[in-house]
Amino acid sequence: MEYEVVIGLEVHAELLTKSKIFCGCTTEFGGEPNTHCCPVCLGLPGTLPVLNKKAVEYAIKAGLALNCEISQFSKMDRKNYFYPDLPKAYQISQYDLPLCKNGYLEIETKEGRKKIGIIRVHLEEDAGKLIHMEGEDGSLVDYNRAGVPLIEIVSAPDINSPEEARLYLTTLKSILEYTEVSDCKMQEGSLRCDANISVREKGSDKFGTKVEIKNMNSFKAVQRALEYEAKRQIKILMEGGKIEQETRRWDESKGITVSMRSKEEAHDYRYFPEPDVVPIVVNDEWLHDIKLGLPEMPDQKKRRFIEQYDLPEYDAGVLTSSKALANFFEECVRQYNNPKTVSNWVMGEVLRILKEKDMEVEEIPFTPSHLAELLTLIDNGTISITMGKQVFSEMFESGDNPKKIVEEKGLAQISDQSELEKIINKVLEENQQSVIDYKNGKDRAFGFLVGQTMKATKGKANPQMVNRILKEKLSK
Amino acid sequence: MLYELTAKEIKALIEKKEVSAKEVVESYFQRIEEVENKVEAYLTLCREEAFKKAEEIDEKVKRGENLGELAGVPVAIKDNMCTEGIRTTCASRILEDFIPPYDATVVERLKRADAIIIGKTNMDEFAMGSSTENSAFKKTRNPWDLETVPGGSSGGSAASVSAGEACMALGSDTGGSIRQPASLCGIVGLKPTYGLVSRYGLVAFASSLDQIGPMTKDVSDCALMLNVIAGKDERDMTSVLFDKPDYTSFLGMSIKGVRIGIPKEFYKEGIEEGVKQRIMEALKTLEDLGAKIEEISLSYADYALATYYIIAPAEASSNLARYDGIRYGYLTENYTDLRELYMKTRSEGFGREVKRRIMLGTYVLSSGYYDAYYKKALKVRTLIKKDFDKAFGKVDLIVTPTSPTVAFKIGEKAEDPLKMYLADIFTVPVNIAGVPAISIPCGFSDGLPVGLQIIGKPLDEPNILKVSYAYEQASGYYRLKPNI
Numbered sequence: 001m002e003y004e005v006v007i008g009l010e011v012h013a014e015l016l017t018k019s020k021i022f023c024g025c026t027t028e029f030g031g032e033p034n035t036h037c038c039p040v041c042l043g044l045p046g047t048l049p050v051l052n053k054k055a056v057e058y059a060i061k062a063g064l065a066l067n068c069e070i071s072q073f074s075k076m077d078r079k080n081y082f083y084p085d086l087p088k089a090y091q092i093s094q095y096d097l098p099l100c101k102n103g104y105l106e107i108e109t110k111e112g113r114k115k116i117g118i119i120r121v122h123l124e125e126d127a128g129k130l131i132h133m134e135g136e137d138g139s140l141v142d143y144n145r146a147g148v149p150l151i152e153i154v155s156a157p158d159i160n161s162p163e164e165a166r167l168y169l170t171t172l173k174s175i176l177e178y179t180e181v182s183d184c185k186m187q188e189g190s191l192r193c194d195a196n197i198s199v200r201e202k203g204s205d206k207f208g209t210k211v212e213i214k215n216m217n218s219f220k221a222v223q224r225a226l227e228y229e230a231k232r233q234i235k236i237l238m239e240g241g242k243i244e245q246e247t248r249r250w251d252e253s254k255g256i257t258v259s260m261r262s263k264e265e266a267h268d269y270r271y272f273p274e275p276d277v278v279p280i281v282v283n284d285e286w287l288h289d290i291k292l293g294l295p296e297m298p299d300q301k302k303r304r305f306i307e308q309y310d311l312p313e314y315d316a317g318v319l320t321s322s323k324a325l326a327n328f329f330e331e332c333v334r335q336y337n338n339p340k341t342v343s344n345w346v347m348g349e350v351l352r353i354l355k356e357k358d359m360e361v362e363e364i365p366f367t368p369s370h371l372a373e374l375l376t377l378i379d380n381g382t383i384s385i386t387m388g389k390q391v392f393s394e395m396f397e398s399g400d401n402p403k404k405i406v407e408e409k410g411l412a413q414i415s416d417q418s419e420l421e422k423i424i425n426k427v428l429e430e431n432q433q434s435v436i437d438y439k440n441g442k443d444r445a446f447g448f449l450v451g452q453t454m455k456a457t458k459g460k461a462n463p464q465m466v467n468r469i470l471k472e473k474l475s476k
Numbered sequence: 477m478l479y480e481l482t483a484k485e486i487k488a489l490i491e492k493k494e495v496s497a498k499e500v501v502e503s504y505f506q507r508i509e510e511v512e513n514k515v516e517a518y519l520t521l522c523r524e525e526a527f528k529k530a531e532e533i534d535e536k537v538k539r540g541e542n543l544g545e546l547a548g549v550p551v552a553i554k555d556n557m558c559t560e561g562i563r564t565t566c567a568s569r570i571l572e573d574f575i576p577p578y579d580a581t582v583v584e585r586l587k588r589a590d591a592i593i594i595g596k597t598n599m600d601e602f603a604m605g606s607s608t609e610n611s612a613f614k615k616t617r618n619p620w621d622l623e624t625v626p627g628g629s630s631g632g633s634a635a636s637v638s639a640g641e642a643c644m645a646l647g648s649d650t651g652g653s654i655r656q657p658a659s660l661c662g663i664v665g666l667k668p669t670y671g672l673v674s675r676y677g678l679v680a681f682a683s684s685l686d687q688i689g690p691m692t693k694d695v696s697d698c699a700l701m702l703n704v705i706a707g708k709d710e711r712d713m714t715s716v717l718f719d720k721p722d723y724t725s726f727l728g729m730s731i732k733g734v735r736i737g738i739p740k741e742f743y744k745e746g747i748e749e750g751v752k753q754r755i756m757e758a759l760k761t762l763e764d765l766g767a768k769i770e771e772i773s774l775s776y777a778d779y780a781l782a783t784y785y786i787i788a789p790a791e792a793s794s795n796l797a798r799y800d801g802i803r804y805g806y807l808t809e810n811y812t813d814l815r816e817l818y819m820k821t822r823s824e825g826f827g828r829e830v831k832r833r834i835m836l837g838t839y840v841l842s843s844g845y846y847d848a849y850y851k852k853a854l855k856v857r858t859l860i861k862k863d864f865d866k867a868f869g870k871v872d873l874i875v876t877p878t879s880p881t882v883a884f885k886i887g888e889k890a891e892d893p894l895k896m897y898l899a900d901i902f903t904v905p906v907n908i909a910g911v912p913a914i915s916i917p918c919g920f921s922d923g924l925p926v927g928l929q930i931i932g933k934p935l936d937e938p939n940i941l942k943v944s945y946a947y948e949q950a951s952g953y954y955r956l957k958p959n960i
Contacts, residue, residue: 007931018703039578043798045571045679046558046580080841082818089797141802270841274851275683275791277712 002202002236005230006210007159007195009222011172012150013182014126014190015058021149022049022092022277029188033131033142039148047271048276051076055149056099056280059123062151062292063100065179065297066118072282074099076123076274081267084141085128093124093152095271099280105175106299116168117156124151145189151181157196157207162226169193169219174298178323184190186218193222195260198243199233208233209243213257215250216474225250229257251400301326309339318347322359325350326447331368336375344373347388353396365399374402381415382406383460417469420453423461424469427452438474446470478798479640480505480957482710483549483697486643487906493537497530497548497592503552504594505537509642511960513853514622516614517636519555520596520879526550529592534589544590544882551586552642554594554633556603557688558677559583566679568601570799570806570825575814580677580690581709582646590706594642597632601827602796603653603681609890610829617886617957618661620924624883625736627657627899633691634661639960642909644701645691652903654689655915659878660918664698664944664954665691667903669934671716672708680795682761682788683714685907694954695916695945699723700710702937716843718935726942732766734943736755737871741773742902747880751923755877758928758947762875766947772867772874776859780905781897783860786840787849787908792830793837795803799825857908864909867931876902878915878927902929912937917953925953937938 020027022039040047060070077095103118128143153172159165173191185192193216198208213229216222228250233243245315247266248257296304298320305316305326320326325346332342351372354361365377374395383406394405406412414420428435431452438445452464478486479498479620486640489495505523533548553559556566556577558581565571579587586593602609608616611830616631618624619639626635630647634657637645649667658665664693666689672809673688680686708717709780720852725925738759743752763769801807801821808820826834840849867874879899889896906913911934948954 038574042803044558044576044578044804045558045564045574045798046576046677047567048676048714050711050713078794080797082797082800084800084814087798087803088802090794268843270794270838270843272790272794272841272846273481273725276680276713 001238003199003227004204005160005162005197005199005203006157006207007158007162007165007197007226009155009159009165009168010194010196011153011155011169012192013062013153013176013184015055015149015151015181016183017052017054017058019052019054020147021052021123022054022147025147027148030189031144033140033144036144037146040085042143043089049092049274050410051277051280052149055123056282057290058149059099059121059151060282060287061179061294062181063121063155063177064104064291064294065175066100066103066105066121066153068100068103068118070100070282070287071097073097073279074282075279077271077368078274078276080270082168083096083127085130085143085146087128087143087146091125091275092274094122096121098284100113105168105171107164107171109164112166112332116158116164119154119156121153121256122153124150124152144176153221162223162230165195165226166223169222174322178298178301180295192279197226197233199230199237209245211243211245212247213250214247214260215252216423217252221250221252224255227336230257232257240244298323300331309333311339311343315340315343315347318351319343322361328361328364328368334373337367341375342371346373349392353393355389357396357456364396368400370395370401377402377406381464382412384413384463387411387413387459410460412460413462414460415465416459419466420461420469421463422454423435423456424466424473428473435474446474477507477640479507479643480641481692482693483546483643483700486549487543487547490537491543493571496537498527500529500548501550501592501594504643507639509828511619511639512641512858514617514960515619515635515639515641516616517597517626517639518552518595518633519565519567519598519611519613519632522562522593523597526592526594529587529590530784533590533592540914544588546586546589546591549591550594551591551644552595552597552633552636552645553583553593554630554645554647556599556648556679556681557583557646559593559596560744562596564596564679565613566602567599567613568826569612570822571610571679572806574805576677578677581674581711582705583677585705586646591704592658595636597630597636597645599632600653600676600829602679602792603629603648603650603686604792604829604833605654605882605890606656606896607886607889608632608657609886610827610859612827615886617960618883618924620662621883622960623885624924625660625938626846627660627879627883629653629657630665630691630694631657631879634658634663634665637661637663637691637693638958640957644697646688646705647691648678648681648686648688649903650685650687650788651907652900655878655903655927655929656899658691658915659708659929660883660925662925662927662953662956662958663691663693664695664916664948665689665775666698666702666914666916666937666940667906668702668706668937670698670907671714672706672912672935672937674707674710674712676711677829680791682791683795684791685784687907694827695874695941695948696727698914698944699727699941702941716935721938723937723941726938727945729942729946731762731943731946732768733938734767734806734873735871736762736767736769736771736943737867737874738769739777739867739874739876740771741774741777742876745900746901747877748882748896748921751877751880751882751926754919754921754926755875755928758838758951759875761950762943762947765950767943770871772871774860774863774874776856776863777905779791779856780860780908781901783853783856783908784900784904785836785897786849787810787832789837790841790850791837793834793841796826796830796834801825860905861909864905864911872932872936872939874931876903876929876931878929882921882924882926906931909924910934913941914940916948917956918947918951919953928932
């Protein structure tokens with residue numbers, strides 16, 4: 001029997017607002033524990049939440065970028081549960097009237113583009129963080145994160161493989177980054193993902209029993225956890241067993257999922273409308289303003305790159321896969337007007353070294369104008385392409401500008417006609433046999449003579465000029 | 477004696493330099509020394525802070541600076557409103573040692589108006605009760621008869637004003653907690669329109685019903701205090717933006733032609749005969765003053781109490797969940813894990829009535845019960861609001877007794893929650909609808925004060941105050957003080 005995997009993802013993304021969702025405290029990551037707090041985000045008796053309008057705006061932006069309907073009327077609700085990282089013992093979230101709903105995003109699979117539905121995008125507050133001290137009794141709590149605005153993005157169960165789940169996440173991340181509502185750093189916890197997964201007989205229209213997976217800390221972990229879980233569930237079904245509805249935790253080091261709690265142990269969150277926060281009313285005018293402020297989305301940018309820079313679709317796709325990379329490219333083209341050359345360098349050298357060094361685009365130690373400068377040096381013959389690549393590696397190491405590197409290392413090409421002629425004359429004198437070989441039709445001898453010239457100049461001779469001068473002299 | 481004066485009188489004397497703020501504070505603390513051991517209105521006295529503030533005001537007077545609207549007036553604050561640096565307990569073990577790092581907006585506004593905070597008053601734990609017997613610390617007594625309760629939950633505030641231990645006080649009212657004790661102690665108590673006064677710094681009981689209001693010796697002081705505390709606050713999203721009038725400017729206006737409705741549903745059974753008689757007399761007085769009295773109907777009012785005992789506990793169960801011993805407040809001594817820490821801290825820290833309401837509220841919000849209880853209660857709430865809207869299409873104000881009885885004996889209803897809940901039968905619908913209402917003294921029954929409740933349209937405090945003042949001046953009951 002053949003099985004089909006059905007996956008739905010719940011993604012939490014922290015919004016990039018300067019202050020928290022219900023008070024004026026900073027949302028900055030890090031900071032000494034419990035220094036980004038006030039009576040409101042600590043939930044002290046008598047304090048009241050005041051909704052940050054920017055957070056609503058950012059959530060709407062995300063909703064628009066994800067093709068959602070924006071609710072004209074929505075409200076906040078309380079989700080009640082006890083945990084030490086939750087200062088009020090309830091999270092202010094949204095229950096039955098989310099801010100955004102019924103959207104989708106498109107992923108590029110091997111079989112082509114596929115639409116994944118977005119059921120809802122809602123606004124809520126983050127909790128603090130428990131710190132478990134190694135070898136110590138008890139735990140500490142840091143409330144710096146408590147009250148940082150989050151959106152929860154719930155996908156439809158339209159994802160049919162762990163690979164698609166990864167594609168969904170990278171696409172979603174790119175969209176949120178583009179919209180500038182979240183920086184989506186999984187390692188800092190500004191993007192988090194839980195998954196619901198079930199399996200069913202292929203062709204069936206009924207869903208299997210779903211299992212929720214938590215604690216996946218990277219896109220790779222999501223894919224691995226789902227691969228493991230799909231296999232686990234299929235094996236149970238093939239052996240005639242039954243899937244338990246439960247929540248399981250991904251154990252990264254062991255590469256397995258383990259049961260956390262069963263359906264019976266699930267919380268009853270006792271949601272009810274938050275009486276301290278008035279309903280959110282989004283009028284046409286506000287929505288219009290937000291739409292106007294929406295930046296270019298990946299697809300739009302890709303189309304523009306193809307048109308404006310005359311790039312192949314493939315190039316445009318790669319360059320716009322991340323907003324930072326696209327910006328790097330455009331900044332460089334602004335100062336070096338040969339888009340295809342820049343594209344070749346960015347897709348080739350830049351991405352290669354980033355991958356080697358496991359770095360992000362944001363971490364490139366030099367500016368796009370440095371790359372433009374390097375390409376100009378190659379064009380005007382100051383250095384050869386080969387040397388250019390050497391200088392480029394050096395730029396990645398030191399962050400120095402290319403001119404400085406070329407000067408300091410004495411890498412400038414010899415392009416002086418008379419100097420080159422002198423050197424070539426000497427090479428010809430010392431290699432009489434090769435000259436004879438060449439004249440007898442042995443083409444290889446020409447390459448040897450070029451090589452000798454380069455050797456004599458420690459590789460600094462301008463190769464085009466060497467070629468030309470040698471040919472002139474040998475044809476005499 | 478200075479402690480017998482109203483806020484308006486005290487301020488005038490200080491402005492004219494006839495008395496100093498210090499003398500006023502001295503007089504009040506002397507009075508407290510005389511009667512507090514009988515009344516037990518306070519949980520915390522702020523003697524040092526009060527004298528310091530008095531000194532500041534006297535300095536201001538000396539320098540000829542402008543004085544705040546309540547300059548030198550000693551004010552008592554119910555102990556569920558946060559006061560920076562001063563213990564705020566909600567009369568609960570769980571907050572016994574809680575010292576807030578900030579002032580409630582109302583406290584801030586009082587301080588800015590040069591009022592002098594002299595103490596924090598006793599109350600039913602977390603404002604849950606109608607007799608102040610649910611305090612974890614002490615039982616406050618009614619100054620008119622020390623064997624009876626002062627009402628609740630703002631019983632300490634009511635008793636302090638009635639006994640001359642404070643010139644005015646702040647109370648909070650979720651289902652009658654300002655008006656019922658005001659009625660039982662023979663003072664004026666106003667529950668403003670929901671949203672008129674900021675709740676920032678008021679320790680929440682039921683957020684959609686809670687409202688802070690003045691408890692004063694007469695109507696004129698009530699208007700004066702409302703002037704200071706009312707108005708939009710950016711820290712409370714539910715506080716309303718409106719053109720704030722000078723509430724004292726309506727006092728003394730004629731009430732000729734004011735239409736007053738008598739809801740027939742409120743005058744059925746369960747009202748003490750003496751109370752009924754005083755209310756009828758009061759209606760006669762109002763008629764004599766030119767008001768038009770007519771019968772109206774509030775058909776859903778019968779369901780108000782049931783609705784209240786679903787909505788209020790539901791919100792309370794969530795509002796009180798934060799008291800878990802982790803960040804502040806009472807923490808149990810011995811525990812082995814988180815679950816036990818929570819269970820023991822909350823079992824030991826909360827009193828019986830609070831626990832009863834937390835359980836009730838948790839139940840009505842639970843999945844499977846939500847629709848049958850909470851959701852239905854919200855629907856009835858809408859119907860009750862519509863009832864009031866309809867009634868206010870016909871009349872300007874609605875008059876009822878504040879409480880069906882006068883002050884009852886201490887311990888009389890303490891063991892019977894249902895009986896106790898009935899004490900708020902006339903006050904609760906007002907909170908459900910979010911409209912304003914006042915209780916003013918309208919005579920005595922068996923030697924104990926009776927209160928008249930006047931209910932108005934949203935934001936129509938001016939009309940309430942106008943009619944209250946006219947009645948007060950005509951009847952003169954407010955001048956009578958308990959002999960203590």
